[in-house]
Amino acid sequence: MPADRAPLAAPRPYRVELLAIPGLPEVRAGDDVARLFLQALSPASISLVSGDVLAVAQKVISKAEGRMVPLSSVEPGPRARELALQTGKDPRLVELILRESDEISRVARGVLIVRHRLGFTSANAGIDRSNVCQGEDDETVLLLPEDPDASAERLRRTIRDETGADVGVLIVDSHGRPFRLGTVGVSIGVAGLCALWDRRGEVDRHGYVLRHTEVALADEIAAAASLMMGQAAEGTPLVLVRGLRLPPQPGVAANLYRSKELDLYRP
C-alpha cells in the first residue's frame, strides 16, 4: 500500500475529485495513448501522483489498437443470417458479434445480448458503430480491445515508467442492465487498483456479517468517470480520479464477471 494512501478509516475528511481532461486528439491505429494522455494532462498542469486513477473510454483504446472492421469485409454465415432476421440487425454486424461471443443470452427484435468472449454479458458484444466510418458503402465498426485488462496494464506500466507515479487505469464502456433502464459506465479493463472488493468475513459493529460482501469498486469508479465522459457534444474520453482510498489488492476487470455457473439468468 503506497504511503500516500490513507488507511480506510482515517479521520481526515474523505474528498475525491473527478476531472475531465480536455484536449485528447482523435486517436488513430498505432497511436501511443499513454503519451497522448500525458500530453493532454500537461497544459492543465496536472502531475500524476500515486493513487490517482485514470479512466479512459473504451473507444480510444480500441482505435489505437486498430480494432476497426469495415463491414464490407465481413461474410455472414448461416447463423448470423438467421439472427439478423430475428433481430433486424445487419447480418455482417451479427457475424462480428458472434465471432466476439461465447454464447447468446437473449434475442428479440432489435436486441442481441451475448456473453462476450471476455466473460461479461452485453448487448451486441460491445461493438460500436465507429466514428471512423467512410460513408454508407463502407461502414466501419469498432470491436472492443483484444484484451482490455492487458491494455490497461500496458498503460499503467508506461505511465509509471514515464512519470514515476503508480496510477490505476480503468478502461470504461457503457452497458445496459437487464432490470434497469439506461446505460452506466462499467470497467472492461483494470490495472493497478482493486476491481472487486472482497469483504467476506467482515462484521458490522453489532456482530452481523456484512450483507454486501463483494463490492464492484472498479465499476463504481467507471460509473463516476462515465458521468463526465459523455456530456459534451464530443465527449471527454479521459477522466482523472484523485483522492480515492482503495483496498490495496490490485485486480483486473475479469474479477467482475460472473462465471456461467453463477449466472442465474442463463437461458
Add this chain to the structure above:
Amino acid sequence: MPADRAPLAAPRPYRVELLAIPGLPEVRAGDDVARLFLQALSPASISLVSGDVLAVAQKVISKAEGRMVPLSSVEPGPRARELALQTGKDPRLVELILRESDEISRVARGVLIVRHRLGFTSANAGIDRSNVCQGEDDETVLLLPEDPDASAERLRRTIRDETGADVGVLIVDSHGRPFRLGTVGVSIGVAGLCALWDRRGEVDRHGYVLRHTEVALADEIAAAASLMMGQAAEGTPLVLVRGLRLPPQPGVAANLYRSKELDLYRP
C-alpha cells in the same frame, strides 16, 4: 436550469467533487433527517448551493421512517415457508420479502431475487438485517422506505426551504447485478435532478444516431457516492456531490425501472 449550472459543452474545465460528510448521528424513527444533514454539514463549514447533489444511504431514511420490523412479529404463510425451504432463508424474512414484492424473478439456494413493489428487481426486496437488532431472540430487519421518491422530494423541499439552495437528492442502495459480480450503488429515490437522460434523436458528429440513447445518470451518481459510503468501519451515509453539469429535466428513480414488458429476462 439554475444560473450556476453551466451549459453541457462549456469550455471551462469540468471538475466534480465528492465529499463524505462525517458526524451524522445514529438515526432513530421520527428523526428529521434534513435537519440532521444540515447539522452535519455545519461543522465542516459547507453551505449548500443550487446544483449540489446530496446522496444518502437508504438505511438512514428507512430508520427515520420507522421501517424496522421485529421478525418475531411476522407470521409466515405457506408460500413463504415453501420458499424458505428452497432458499434456506428464515421463513419470516421470506414472508416480508413477499409482502414487499410483486413477482419472483429467481429462486435458488441462498438466492431470492424479486421484483420489488416499487418496480426494480433486487435480492431480498432490499430488506436488510438492521443494526437496530435487540439480540438473537428478537431480530429486527429494515424494510426500504415506503416511497423513496417521495422521501427524496420531501428532503429536497425541506433543504430548499431551510437554505434557499436547490439541491438534488438521491437515496442510494447497493444492488447486485445478474451478470457481474459485486454490488454497486443505485438510486432508489431521486428528487430535483435528472434520473434517466434521454438522448434519443441526438446524433454524433458523423451523423450517426447515438448508440446509448438513455443514460442512467442518477445510478452513475449513486455509484460514485456509494464508493465513499461503505469504506470506513462505520461508513459515512451522506455524500455531497458538487460541480455536476446535469440536463435540466428533473426526474424520479421510478424512471429507471424497466416495465415488465421490457424485462427480457422475465421467467
